[in-house]
Amino acid sequence: MTTSPYRWMMTGVGQPMIKEPMEIGTLEPGEVLVAIAGCGVCHTDLDYYYNGVRTNHPLPLALGHEISGRVAGVGAGAESWLGKAVIIPAVIPCGECDLCKRGKGTICRSQKMPGNDLQGGFATHVKVPAKGLCEVDEARLKAAGLELAEVSVVADALTTPFQAATQAGVGPGDLVIVIGCGGVGGYSVQVASAMGAKVVALDIDPSKLEAVKASGATLTLNPKDFPGTREIKKEIGAFAKAQGLRSTEWIIMECSGSVPGQQTAFDLMVHGCTICVVGYTMNKAEFRLSNLMAYHARALGNWGCTPDLYPGALDLVLSGKVNVKNFVECRPLDSINETFADVHDHKLSRRAVLRPHV
Template identity: 65%
Template sequence: MAKDSTTRASAGRSGATTPYRWMMTEVGAPLMREAFALPQPAPAEVVVEVAGCGVCHTDLGYYYDGVRTNHPLPLALGHEISGRVIAAGAEAEGWLGRAVIVPAVIPCGHCDACKRGKGTICPNQKMPGNDIQGGFASHVLVPAAGLCPVDETRLAEAGLTLADVSVVADAVTTPYQAVVQAGVGPGTLAIVIGVGGVGGYCVQVAAAFGATVVALDVDPVKLKAVARFGAARSIDVTKTDPKGLKKEIAAFAKERGLPAREWVVFECSGSAAGQTTAWSLLTHGGTLAVVGFTMDKVELRLSNLMAFHARALGNWGCPPDLYPGALDLVLEQRIALGPFVEHHPLDDINKVFAAAHAHELTRRAILIP
């Protein structure tokens, strides 16, 4: 790549391997590896050499369920990206050589919504693996706006690799925003439904903010895992009915001196059953935070929000300005990543997708180029 007034490249491994990415060509068809030429970054863009990219439930929704991507196929999926900046446009040269996390949702920073602090609803936002080519690749071209720098000294002290923190880009920051938005703090009873992936980190984030956390899932293995990382109570929802579940949580709240009202419920399962359970746990003054995504529909009585003077909050991505705080919790080891991630070669992407879709993985997969 030429070093000129528009684009500069840093020393590194960028020339060691022909750039490549794994492309989705149609729903359910095998992902195909293709070589591509490194793009020339525009003034406010950078090229990131990918260290790792996490496999998210959203990726599986695009691939298996036909959830529409904004960029037409073929498209490289993947929005949980960490790596190193190896080329930069003239306005982004300060990023050259730096280890970074790429935000899963990148606001433009200039529109009315962004100026009012509402970047998650920016109409010009870019999501890798949806609006632009994603991180299941050796390299990715992204806007420089919102990049989160990674202190590699602190990273090493925490016993983590740059690839490990790729999952901060969604699995950690999405529940982090949900916890911030819901106003969680000491004295809060937080209920997390679905504690694999995003939900497991939601348990840890809520606990780090001072909440007492009740974890709900159908998988005893996942419940056992989060019991060591922030969950004060773990409940297998297959062993109780909705009324019994609410009574059990209420008894636990009373035992811990926590309020019988104003519970905060985080729906992270991305399932119709999870959403139905979440709705059944609304209390007076309660908050329902919808973090998981499903195409399934549920039937509910919306008047419960009125009767309980409760609120329901959506949660799309996380503003880039919150990323450093979330990363700090990881580097301070108040959020554990290692026990909840596993590395796989990027070239095994088809096998990993199949295993994740079949619920054969107990940890979040990170694909390594």
């Protein structure tokens, strides 16, 4: 190893993270050591760091769960992974329990999340179970003009909306409304468009609307330009009619993780509607749930993404159907404290990816 292994550790809420040496130790059977290429800064990391959301692993802890890298060491039974470029799932199901065997890995009670249950990716190296790793075809990666660090965001920012769109059944002829177009929302627009849907994007930030307009949104709307949600719904209905789309069964992806965004999602409900709850907030909202009954609609939660869906999400990137490069900004890992502050203060328009080897 050319760089002595180290991690940036969170020691307390809002306290500066501290760089500490990392002992590799022995790899357990089925475990791999990944030399990290890049790790994305997710808003979940900000919730741990700034808002005091409790991590399952006690502090001190290295945060970070959007990780790509190269397998540099293997335990018994994982030898086939040595040297491969990989993306580590943000949530790793055990693969052995009844839930996993029935295809319900997202609610596996033994799942492990780097930067929450395990030491995370704001480091030079990370040890994780080999189960669920997503191999990256480096020839296709190069042909797509991408670096391994840049596809780290596939591990959450992309796979989360990919799973949401998959379980909602997004396809050609669908109208998809994405609320909140930064980060996960921006990828939601791209994923829905790649799956053949017509996409309406809502955001109060004009720059975010411009970005998604160039990458899959057919119609962009700023709620600030309308007196209320009733007028937004009318505008979307007129758009659907002009596009030859159904006035029923809209798919609404709430990605803002805000109370106003969630309220807008419920207010835009139509008959047969599907609301995908993708964004997260600790704040409480008040809804009339009877609308789900009246409209024969459904609301679907979306926790992470099962590893079996990762190759499909990555293929959208490597085939050029989803643009990652224009939506990430790579920074040195040692800028972690400054970068967290910049993300928290909304100074970045792209997803920050921290790279240990620059």
